[in-house]
Amino acid sequence: MPGDELEWRGLRPALVRVRRLLLVVWAVVFAAGAGVPLGLLVGPAWAAVALLPVALAAWGWRLVPRNWRSWRYAERADDLLISRGVLWHEETVVPYGRMQLVEVTSGPLERRFGLATVQLHTAAAATDATIPGLDPAEAERLRDRLTELGEARSAGL
């Protein structure tokens, strides 16, 4: 079983706040979008439909931290390990020598909360190795280290 003796790293707690914020914003948008026209045009009782997005958001509110806890990554000697997902669990192994490009992105909202995302690209399009919710300094350290290791262990196609 891989991972017993590994040094796993998690994501920053700020990611939970960002995701919950997005959840609330979208829930309000959908609740208003569904409830207001229905309540005005069909009848006030139909405005209760607006409770559906709210209920979903309340459920999502509890799922977000669970999903956040499930995300973790580990740098091994020769490959990067990413593990994530509670119900749909996925574990990805990307050998350093296979990395074509390492990308660090940080959107306006992410920057506001001091977060950055690292994404790895290999020659295979199916490779889905993204680590969100990193400290920008950690993201840059990871990028530099991955690039350095990738060069050292580089292999062609």
Added chain:
Amino acid sequence: MTPPGPDGGIAGHPPVAERAGHAPVAERRLHPVTPFRRAWAPVAVLAGWGMHDPDGVQAQLARLTTTMLLTGLAVLVPLAGLYGFLSWWCTHYAVTDSELRIRTGLLFRRTAHIRLERVQAVDVSRPLLARVAGVAKLRIDVVGTDDKDELAFLGEREARALRAELLARAAGFAPETAREVGEAPARELLRVPPRELALSLLLTGATWGSLGAALVVPTVLWLTTHSLWTVLAAALPLVGTAGANGVGRFVSEFDWTVGESQDGLRIDRGLLDRAHETVPPGRVQTVRIVEPLLWRRRHWVRVELDVAGSRKSVLIPVAPRALAESVVARVLPGVTMPRRLSRVPRRARWCTPVRWRGYHFAVTDAVFATRSGLLGRTLCLVPHAKVQSVRLTQGPWERLWLLADVHVDAGAGKTVTARLRDAEEAARLLGEQAERSRTGRRDAPPDRWMTG
């Protein structure tokens, strides 16, 4: 290179000056027959218009007088000719030590620099009309190139010589010797007899399916609508598909010959359009051995492969299993066909009720192999050296039955999945596969295979 033909002259056009310190590179032009390659385009546009709106065309034709037709032709033909000539005049190519450059574009300049060590394959194809004119098309397969990066057309002899030179340079021969190396001699490994090919197509479901659709659908439409145009509109694409599936495949896969040479496997094929393709060693990402249901009694298989940056997929259209496997062993050196594939656990029937019986998996020293399908079977092989990343996925229902899927991502956008393995086995597999792909890469031959 062969002595410059009619297209070799570049008089009046100075070669592009290189960056400081590099010798200028001689640029060459395509064959002068090239401007005519798009001559059919206006005809096709007119034909398409005619098909689309037959009544309108008749009305328009009735109004046209001979004089108008002649004036139209007198304007259109020189214009098309001028455009063809200018686009030919503006297209140059040059081979340097490290790259092939193609300069095109009349208004919008486009220069493609194709790095030779990234060349996956160089193919020569000769469509029927090009065969008559004695020219050939050269397609260069590189990761990340598009259709524009082909050289059409070159003189036949020049195309072969350029192909040999490009491959020799890609293989790492010194620039001075690259031109003299010439085309490496090929040794024939396999030739598909026409009878076998015809029989294999007759035993393919797709041939009969498309033929049946081409017969049934127009009949039903005629009985229900009695409108000739509706029937024609439905029938033409169906007949086209049926033709492409049966006759078209026979024509393009006719006389399929696989040969072995130092620069890779050679494929020569085609009845009317002859194609001459190469699969360089060590560039194959995945191999699939497909076994349709009706072929099984005869032990015939089709072999498909994926090469990064290339669209070609068929290696052998049909061949007896043993022979096909011996060819696959040349494409994937050091790979033995996995003989014993393990089934999935019995409890997998709760995840995919019937198909679970078809899922098989094996891993050897050199390849990761999965087989799927109950009626027609497909065996997928990925050499460990080509594995880009390994993933394990497990949904909630699979978790309940302690099962998981292992995906192996290879280049060329292909993923091979070992479905519904025991969860513990899958976790072990994930770790081991990462380890194997690392050691497999270390032993892999170098990109420039002649230098290794």
